[in-house]
Amino acid sequence: MKISTKGRYGIRLMLSLAINYEKGTLSLKNIAKEQEISEKYLEQIINPLTKADLVKSFRGAQGGYTLSRSPKDISVGEILQVLEGSLSPVACVDSPTCPNSDNCVSLSLWRRMKDALDEVVDNTTLDSMAQEYLEKEAGKRKSHL
Template sequence: MKISTKGRYGLTIMIELARNYGEGPIPLKTIARENNLSEHYLEQLASPLRNAGLIKSVRGAYGGYILPREPKEITAGDIIRVLEGPIALVEGIEEEEPAKQALWKRVTEAIKQVLDTTTLEDLINHDKDDPLDGYMFYI
């Protein structure tokens, strides 16, 4: 499983909105500029995030995007699934021998567990108390 720029930049959008939660809408132009990313590409990512109900658009001169729920209610897994699809380390494991199937399933479940228990709140508070501390990311 490889997370593409869709997942990585989508997570960037969501983290920026979480950092500014409750302070009003944030334009994608601001997020793009502050993170040295393409505004056009972020606009493409905002559409599926909006359709999934993970962000809400606010129109007008002071418009932009906001989170419709608190950062503690949205997980990295929610975001990655919308932008990348189902989380699976290996496809077609049905063809593998049972021992290999079990291994790939365990690794996939471990990845899902990390993504589904890491919230946007955890990510914006990362420097204060690292919720990912203790996990090995050498997969």
């Protein structure tokens, strides 16, 4: 199972919003520059996040985007669900219509893999990622002194 560019960039976009959550809105232009991602590509990613009510948009000169809830209340799993859909390693985990599902030995393996992945992403919040990011940035600054 691979997370697409859309999912990876979506996490980075949401991380930028989490880091700046207390500071107000951010423009896509600023996020694109900070994250070194095409602004056009971010426009495609922000729309489903806004529709899913993970992000709020504001128009005008001071407009931009912000998280709709606290970074503590948004999991990476929610973001990936919106941008990627199911994180199942194989389709039959989500749709057990396979005639062999009752006898399939592999199915339990695929389910355990999905459960393990869901456990990680559903229990990782934007806040925890933002804290880790800020700690790493502080460590970089200290090593340059």
